[in-house]
Amino acid sequence: LKTCHLLLQITVKDIEDFEKSYKDSEEELADIKAAYMDFEGDMDRIMDSVLCVDYTDEPRIRKIIEKAIDDGEVPAYKCFVKESKQKRTARKRRVEKEAREAEKTKEELGLGDEDDLKALIQRRKEDRKKEMDDFLSQLEAKYGNKGKKGGKKTTAKKGK
Secondary structure: OOOOOOOOOHHHHHHHHHHHHHOOOHHHOOOHHHHHHHHOOOHHHHHOOOOOOOOOHHHHHHHHHHHHOOOOOOOHHHHHOOOOOOHHHHHHHHHHHHHHHHHHHHHHOOOOOOOHHHHHHHHHHHHHHHHHOOOOOOOOHOOOOHHHHHHHHOOOOOOO
16 A cells, blocks of 8 residues: 655745635634634633634624624623623733744744745754764664674474
């Protein structure tokens, strides 16, 4: 049985194109409603699970859910309807902090565009190869190339 591996190269442009076609689509609408039902109105979890969404999309997502509640498509969960402004603000602060940390990490790793990312991946691949070669060399030095020690030879036992 032969297996064929199909590797697709995904670019930033592919992701951006998907995001444009996904936002405000029927698929996104269904995903938002499903997340609302799955997480019983917990906006933290809804915002984390819906694709291509960041905190700036929260008012749009909230309107979609409110319309679905008004139309009777989904139940009004207390967690959603009575969410405090404090919880919304905390969610926004947390996401902004994560964005700052991601930007800092991006700068530390020297990532700017796809070419930088490819170079980083290649460098990590080479580092892992070197580590594996070193590990194998240590094993070979420790266990390999030793003369065979005399041992007890066993012979197959014949049945009774």
